[in-house]
Amino acid sequence: MLTCRQVTELLSEAQEHRLSLRDRAALRMHTMMCDGCRNFRRQMETLRRISRSYAPSTDPPPGEDPPSK
Amino acid sequence: MRSGALSVARYRPVDLAGAAAAASRYHDPRDAPAFQTRGTLGERVNQKDQTAYAAGDERATPALGEPATLAALRMKLLRFATLQLGDKHLAEDAVQEALLGALSNLRSFRGEAALNTWVFSILKNKIADQLRQRTRRPEISEAFDGNDAEETLSAFDDRGMWKSTHRPATWADPESAVVDHQFWRVFEACLEHLPGQQARLFMMREFVQLETDEICQALAIKPGNLNVTLHRARLKLRNCLQQNWFAAGETPC
Numbered sequence: 443m444l445t446c447r448q449v450t451e452l453l454s455e456a457q458e459h460r461l462s463l464r465d466r467a468a469l470r471m472h473t474m475m476c477d478g479c480r481n482f483r484r485q486m487e488t489l490r491r492i493s494r495s496y497a498p499s500t501d502p503p504p505g506e507d508p509p510s511k
Numbered sequence: 512m513r514s515g516a517l518s519v520a521r522y523r524p525v526d527l528a529g530a531a532a533a534a535s536r537y538h539d540p541r542d543a544p545a546f547q548t549r550g551t552l553g554e555r556v557n558q559k560d561q562t563a564y565a566a567g568d569e570r571a572t573p574a575l576g577e578p579a580t581l582a583a584l585r586m587k588l589l590r591f592a593t594l595q596l597g598d599k600h601l602a603e604d605a606v607q608e609a610l611l612g613a614l615s616n617l618r619s620f621r622g623e624a625a626l627n628t629w630v631f632s633i634l635k636n637k638i639a640d641q642l643r644q645r646t647r648r649p650e651i652s653e654a655f656d657g658n659d660a661e662e663t664l665s666a667f668d669d670r671g672m673w674k675s676t677h678r679p680a681t682w683a684d685p686e687s688a689v690v691d692h693q694f695w696r697v698f699e700a701c702l703e704h705l706p707g708q709q710a711r712l713f714m715m716r717e718f719v720q721l722e723t724d725e726i727c728q729a730l731a732i733k734p735g736n737l738n739v740t741l742h743r744a745r746l747k748l749r750n751c752l753q754q755n756w757f758a759a760g761e762t763p764c
Contacts, residue, residue, distance in 0.1 A: 445671025447664065454742040458716075458723045481679035485749045488685045493717035495689050496698065497631040498587040500580045500623060 444472050449479045453486055575626060576617050584627060585610060588634055594711050595638045595719060605641065609634040639719050642729040666746055677750055682757040694756055701751035709744035716741060 444452070449472050452465055461469070473480045585606060592602035613620070613630045620626040666677035673679070688694040702710055715726050727734055 445667070446673045447667045447671040450746060451738075451742050454745050455738055457745075458738070458741075478673040478678040481681055482749070485679055485682060485753075486745060488682060489745060489749060489752075490717060492685065492689060492698065493713075494720070496695070496718065497624070497628040498584060498591070498699075499627060499692060499695050500583045500587070 444468050446472075446476060446479055449473070449476070450482055453479070453483050457486055457490060575620060575623065576614060580623065581610070584630065588630065591714070591718075592634060592638060594707070595715060596641055601641065605634060605637040609637060635719050639721055642715070642719070642721060643725055645729045666750065679749065680753060680758060682753070685757075688756065697752065697756045701748055701755065704751060705744055705747060709740055709747070712737060712740045713744040713748070 449469060452461060452469055455461065456469075469483075473483060588606045588609065589602055592605050593599050596602050596605070609630050612633055613626060617626075620629065666674060668674050702714075705713065712726065712730075715721050715729075716723065721729070723734060723737055726732070727737055
């Protein structure tokens, strides 16, 4: 039985290449019972989507009044 | 004052387009005359602007590609490119090219965000090309954030299970986060908190979108090391985002 820590390692690695059948089966077993790791899996996908749409912003910091004259 | 504002508005884009067009004649920016080479774009633009402001109206509407904003964007891009390429001069060249390309098309952008996105995607492509050309011999030792293991693994208890403080929760509505300026500020702050090598490799994978074998080749690191580093970066980043955005949103302010 995989620990949560091992599961996160595999789920991270799954972002790079397709895992072996054995690993995928072990992951499925674990995530069926563990909502933390299930959320982690979803978050890895979200993190990738977020990163792909990132671009540096040049907004001024919020909530600051314009400098007084 | 109306005429002053008009002349400022007209003056700027024409000049930038001119400068960019002049520069685009040179395939390699290093062949360009001295005034277009590294570091001078922001200064040039700045100078022009100050002259224009002095001569014109203070209330002139800040146009797209406003010098202060451009300078801020340039600094951010430069930091990113330097981290990725590990070479300040190469980074400056790449940023310069990306910015000049955008400035010559300034009028085709609808708003700051579109401009920034465009410039950043050009820059990412340039960095990817640069890195793909690299084939470095294996290094004696890469500076890995080895002693960071403890902090990263503090997410788990002795049996390797999530600690309740670090347990991933459901992230509500990430789709609306990405159109929120505040979110991107949190995202950038979280990236800032990653140790250098983690930030570098994460961005190389997720921003520049190199494949892992390409990263390994460019930086002469082992796949195992890359996986470990990416795992740590992702763990930390997701924890930071959860603490500061996704969970923070649950309590009304």
